Amino acid sequence: MNQTQDTHPLDLATRLTPTAPNRFEGATHPAYGNMVGPFGGIIAATMLNAPLTHAERLGDPLALTVNYAGPIADGGFEIAAMPSRTNRSTQHWTMTLSQNDTVAITGSAVFAKRRETWTATEAGFPEVPAPETIQRTAPGDRNAWTHRYDMRFVLGGMPAPGTAAQALEPREDSLSWVWIRDLPVRPLDFLSLASICDAFFPRVYVRRQQFVPASTVSMTVYFHVDADQLAAHGDQAVLGTARASHFGKGYHDQAVEIWSRDGVMLATSHQVVYYKD
Amino acid sequence: MNQTQDTHPLDLATRLTPTAPNRFEGATHPAYGNMVGPFGGIIAATMLNAPLTHAERLGDPLALTVNYAGPIADGGFEIAAMPSRTNRSTQHWTMTLSQNDTVAITGSAVFAKRRETWTATEAGFPEVPAPETIQRTAPGDRNAWTHRYDMRFVLGGMPAPGTAAQALEPREDSLSWVWIRDLPVRPLDFLSLASICDAFFPRVYVRRQQFVPASTVSMTVYFHVDADQLAAHGDQAVLGTARASHFGKGYHDQAVEIWSRDGVMLATSHQVVYYKD
Numbered sequence: 001m002n003q004t005q006d007t008h009p010l011d012l013a014t015r016l017t018p019t020a021p022n023r024f025e026g027a028t029h030p031a032y033g034n035m036v037g038p039f040g041g042i043i044a045a046t047m048l049n050a051p052l053t054h055a056e057r058l059g060d061p062l063a064l065t066v067n068y069a070g071p072i073a074d075g076g077f078e079i080a081a082m083p084s085r086t087n088r089s090t091q092h093w094t095m096t097l098s099q100n101d102t103v104a105i106t107g108s109a110v111f112a113k114r115r116e117t118w119t120a121t122e123a124g125f126p127e128v129p130a131p132e133t134i135q136r137t138a139p140g141d142r143n144a145w146t147h148r149y150d151m152r153f154v155l156g157g158m159p160a161p162g163t164a165a166q167a168l169e170p171r172e173d174s175l176s177w178v179w180i181r182d183l184p185v186r187p188l189d190f191l192s193l194a195s196i197c198d199a200f201f202p203r204v205y206v207r208r209q210q211f212v213p214a215s216t217v218s219m220t221v222y223f224h225v226d227a228d229q230l231a232a233h234g235d236q237a238v239l240g241t242a243r244a245s246h247f248g249k250g251y252h253d254q255a256v257e258i259w260s261r262d263g264v265m266l267a268t269s270h271q272v273v274y275y276k277d
Numbered sequence: 278m279n280q281t282q283d284t285h286p287l288d289l290a291t292r293l294t295p296t297a298p299n300r301f302e303g304a305t306h307p308a309y310g311n312m313v314g315p316f317g318g319i320i321a322a323t324m325l326n327a328p329l330t331h332a333e334r335l336g337d338p339l340a341l342t343v344n345y346a347g348p349i350a351d352g353g354f355e356i357a358a359m360p361s362r363t364n365r366s367t368q369h370w371t372m373t374l375s376q377n378d379t380v381a382i383t384g385s386a387v388f389a390k391r392r393e394t395w396t397a398t399e400a401g402f403p404e405v406p407a408p409e410t411i412q413r414t415a416p417g418d419r420n421a422w423t424h425r426y427d428m429r430f431v432l433g434g435m436p437a438p439g440t441a442a443q444a445l446e447p448r449e450d451s452l453s454w455v456w457i458r459d460l461p462v463r464p465l466d467f468l469s470l471a472s473i474c475d476a477f478f479p480r481v482y483v484r485r486q487q488f489v490p491a492s493t494v495s496m497t498v499y500f501h502v503d504a505d506q507l508a509a510h511g512d513q514a515v516l517g518t519a520r521a522s523h524f525g526k527g528y529h530d531q532a533v534e535i536w537s538r539d540g541v542m543l544a545t546s547h548q549v550v551y552y553k554d
Contacts, residue, residue: 062528063344063494063495063549065342065385065495065497069367070364084346084373085381085383087346090494092344092380092383096361103362106362106371106385108383110344110549112494114527117525117552119524119526121522121524121525122520122521122523122524123522174399207397217339218339218342218497220495222530224523243399244399245399245400245501245534246501246542248394248397248501249502250394253545270499270547272340272499274367275394
């Protein structure tokens with residue numbers, strides 16, 4: 001059974017209160033805590049929620065960019081969200097998240113009124129077993145947010161905790177296919193979809209099969225469906241694919257596709273990730 | 278022979294003059310004109326040039342996002358570029374381009390000091406014939422900027438002007454492989470690399486083999502090399518690959534890879550494109 005959207009941890013974690021024109025207050029939520037500060041995906045969703053709940057909002061989210069400029073301490077924060085330009089069918093937003101007047105996150109969003117056009121999906125939906133046939137990966141001990149997702153890896157998971165280091169072999173590629181679903185189960189919307197786009201291990205972990213210091217520096221999401229299409233998806237698991245193109249000089253990219261169970265492309269997302277050897 | 282970088286049209290088109298702290302003036306240049314207003318790639322390069330030439334700049338460009346919020350009229354413009362946050366090895370910028378106090382373009386950039394780490398390229402450099410063996414595609418009559426590039430299509434070009442509509446068949450995919458080089462020849466740098474990331478036909482043209490109204494709404498570039506690596510590249514042609522994942526409800530994505538001739542991945546770029554039937 002679904003929790004109502006008002007009391008689901010994702011809704012509590014992304015909740016914003018308007019305080020002045022173009023200004024909102026929010027607070028980190030322990031259910032989406034990471035090792036230090038909040039999970040980046042919930043921050044992306046919270047940044048998106050400012051224009052999404054703004055009184056002047058036009059249309060549905062089309063593009064979102066979030067730059068992780070500095071750490072966020074557990075506690076309250078302020079988001080400024082300005083409609084930089086409103087056109088007939090598109091609207092451009094600039095957002096900034098601050099704590100004690102220090103900028104921690106910057107971002108931008110494009111909203112659009114979608115309409116029917118010629119349509120085609122060129123990327124291929126991978127042949128994968130159903131999520132019910134795969135065991136759920138155990139969440140992490142030190143990452144509260146991993147308890148908020150049911151993740152079932154088709155390929156490209158990480159070794160179980162306690163595996164001896166000498167048993168690990170680097171992989172030839174960093175590709176992962178994983179079924180992901182909110183916990184507790186929750187109907188998919190733009191907030192949960194944005195958050196899921198960051199719910200992948202940094203590709204350097206998967207490729208090298210070891211944990212190194214790594215963190216997302218900037219993430220962009222393109223939404224390929226409108227609100228009605230998302231509502232039709234319901235609360236089923238989505239299939240996420242993730243891979244890197246290049247690792248070098250301290251940074252690597254990560255390309256993500258998010259698919260519905262019946263093969264509808266919901267979002268594509270890209271990020272650049274800092275890593276250390 | 279190279280033109281000096283001071284007099285090359287790309288340098289003239291992206292030139293900015295500081296007018297006040299965090300403020301610059303620039304102007305469109307007819308050499309990079311599009312059918313209406315300037316070519317989006319030169320605008321992306323100009324947006325990047327504000328932090329790049331800013332007195333407080335730290336490191337090299339790592340990520341750039343440019344949102345095309347409204348049209349730019351031929352003539353002067355102002356760019357505001359703020360260092361939102363400066364860390365030990367990264368710096369986050371927010372940029373806005375305005376004409377007569379109306380926002381036309383918003384954007385953000387991440388700069389970083391790069392350092393040696395474990396490195397790997399996972400994407401494959403395509404097997405392609407050398408650019409010398411391919412004929413240059415004729416530039417467009419109504420797009421001045423296409424005269425600023427030598428483009429040689431390995432695959433995924435557009436039909437020659439004058440081809441009868443009934444002779445055209447939609448393609449099964451939107452993939453293009455194309456050698457691209459600045460004209461006049463110019464050593465590659467972050468400005469020309471950013472501009473090249475937008476120098477691809479909208480994928481909807483290639484897939485459907487017809488021209489429809491289409492324009493870039495938002496573009497993100499990840500730079501995979503630092504200034505020294507770019508300098509080593511010189512003025513050779515780069516190989517660009519472009520494809521779409523999904524077309525629907527008025528928008529499609531476009532994923533781009535830019536490779537050096539000897540197989541070094543220089544940049545990956547993504548954009549979301551508006552199109553009409």
